[in-house]
Amino acid sequence: MPISFRERLAALAEKHLIRERYTRQGTQGATISWERSNADLGALTTSDGRDGTSLVNVSSNDYLGLAHHPALQSGAITAMASHGNGAGASRLLSGNFALLDELENAVARWLGFEKALWFSSGYLANIGLVPALAEEGDHIFSDALNHASTIDGCRLSKATLHIYPHRDVAALERALQHCPNTGHKFILSESVFSMDGDIADVAKLRELADQHDAFLVLDEAHALGCYGPQGTGIARAQGVTPDVIIGTFGKALGSQGAFVAASQDVISWLWNRARSHVFATAPHPAVVGSCLAAIQLMPTPEAAARRANLRRHIDRFGAASAIVPWIIGAEADALAMAKKLADAGYWAQAVRPPTVAPGTSRVRLVLSAAHSDEQIETLRALCQRYGFAQK
Numbered sequence: 001m002p003i004s005f006r007e008r009l010a011a012l013a014e015k016h017l018i019r020e021r022y023t024r025q026g027t028q029g030a031t032i033s034w035e036r037s038n039a040d041l042g043a044l045t046t047s048d049g050r051d052g053t054s055l056v057n058v059s060s061n062d063y064l065g066l067a068h069h070p071a072l073q074s075g076a077i078t079a080m081a082s083h084g085n086g087a088g089a090s091r092l093l094s095g096n097f098a099l100l101d102e103l104e105n106a107v108a109r110w111l112g113f114e115k116a117l118w119f120s121s122g123y124l125a126n127i128g129l130v131p132a133l134a135e136e137g138d139h140i141f142s143d144a145l146n147h148a149s150t151i152d153g154c155r156l157s158k159a160t161l162h163i164y165p166h167r168d169v170a171a172l173e174r175a176l177q178h179c180p181n182t183g184h185k186f187i188l189s190e191s192v193f194s195m196d197g198d199i200a201d202v203a204k205l206r207e208l209a210d211q212h213d214a215f216l217v218l219d220e221a222h223a224l225g226c227y228g229p230q231g232t233g234i235a236r237a238q239g240v241t242p243d244v245i246i247g248t249f250g251k252a253l254g255s256q257g258a259f260v261a262a263s264q265d266v267i268s269w270l271w272n273r274a275r276s277h278v279f280a281t282a283p284h285p286a287v288v289g290s291c292l293a294a295i296q297l298m299p300t301p302e303a304a305a306r307r308a309n310l311r312r313h314i315d316r317f318g319a320a321s322a323i324v325p326w327i328i329g330a331e332a333d334a335l336a337m338a339k340k341l342a343d344a345g346y347w348a349q350a351v352r353p354p355t356v357a358p359g360t361s362r363v364r365l366v367l368s369a370a371h372s373d374e375q376i377e378t379l380r381a382l383c384q385r386y387g388f389a390q391k
Contacts, residue, residue: 016331017352028067030370032057032347055347056375058365063226063322064306065370066254071297072290079289087282092271095282103292107259110295111232111245115267118288120280122221122248122258123149127156128276129246129260130188132269133215134159137183141175141214143167143200145193148355150219159186166193169204176212185214191234192222195356195364197323199234206240218242225252226310226322231298249287253294256287306369313367313376324365326388334361337386344382 012018025033031054066072079099087095100118107116119125130153134140138159142150145166154161162179164172172187179185187209189200202218209216220233224247228236231252235242244262249255260270270277297303310322317324328334334350341348341363352361365383367376 059349061251063252071293075289075293076286079285083285091282106295113261114264116259116261119258124276125258126150126153128274131157132273140186142188188217190219192321197321203238216242217244219246221248249291255290310369322367326363331361
């Protein structure tokens with residue numbers, strides 16, 4: 001019998017799990033304009049008849065508002081002028097170029113590591129890193145709410161996987177104590193969790209890693225740029241150094257791509273064994289130029305002011321981070337709440353399974369330094385009106 005994808009889509013729709021496609025008009029920013037790409041779904045309109053443009057964007061991970069920063073644009077243009085319009089091959093063939101080496105060295109200096117390695121996305125970084133590090137006979141200890149890319153990286157690895165309850169360091173300690181004394185141990189955690197916005201006790205994770213001779217891998221994707229001295233992340237803010245940090249350029253740093261920062265030996269191993277690096281075409285020079293410009297911004301007073309503004313917004317919401325989860329429960333109810341916010345001029349996405357667990361569908365609010373005080377205060381008032389309760 002032929003596969004009916006229409007029937008499969010209908011089953012998703014019945015469960016309120018269809019993901020719709022929207023096309024942004026213009027640049028990323030504190031306000032954005034949208035049009036719905038699928039005409040069958042109707043226009044994105046507000047209840048008072050407005051056309052849905054100029055909604056306040058509370059769904060973007062552009063935490064510092066750098067996605068349209070002129071320095072990043074200038075870095076991209078200069079890089080293209082010097083290095084052309086494409087890398088042409090993987091880095092192991094002829095795709096490596098001097099500006100990419102410069103970017104990796106700048107990342108390593110910024111974070112205090114020996115070396116760093118570029119990946120085309122955070123997803124590719126994790127699915128390349130984890131199976132390259134952990135081999136058959138090894139043991140991985142992964143937080144239950146780690147990102148899908150970490151989960152998939154664990155699945156690709158031949159190591160034994162131990163899932164510990166979210167942020168439960170006591171459970172992690174027990175799992176480490178009862179682990180067979182064979183192979184190597186790896187602890188995997190995010191620092192700021194992407195859907196719940198809460199923060200790991202990285203200092204305790206480092207302590208447990210040291211006690212049990214484990215290797216600590218920390219995904220700082222949602223923290224770098226926002227926390228710690230010069231935006232160097234939660235680990236630095238808590239005064240510890242993981243063995244490996246994963247970071248992205250596509251969130252607070254306002255560009256695209258990702259990296260792994262670690263010792264020279266680890267990076268050399270990944271250069272040889274991380275499949276999503278070895279078999280990937282090197283990045284476009286414009287992307288590298290914008291990423292380098294973002295790194296160069298991090299120690300500046302301007303970036304410090306943006307971090308301080310973001311912190312004020314977070315404090316107004318009484319949140320742990322820039323990610324504010326409005327957990328509603330049912331999929332249909334989360335969609336309805338997102339529509340209410342859109343009607344009021346705020347764009348926030350409803351997040352549903354399988355991104356989050358069944359029964360925990362939510363509206364994921366994201367605060368940015370680019371938002372004005374007035375926009376944040378209005379959002380707070382809307383949330384209170386519609387019954388938001390801080391988790």
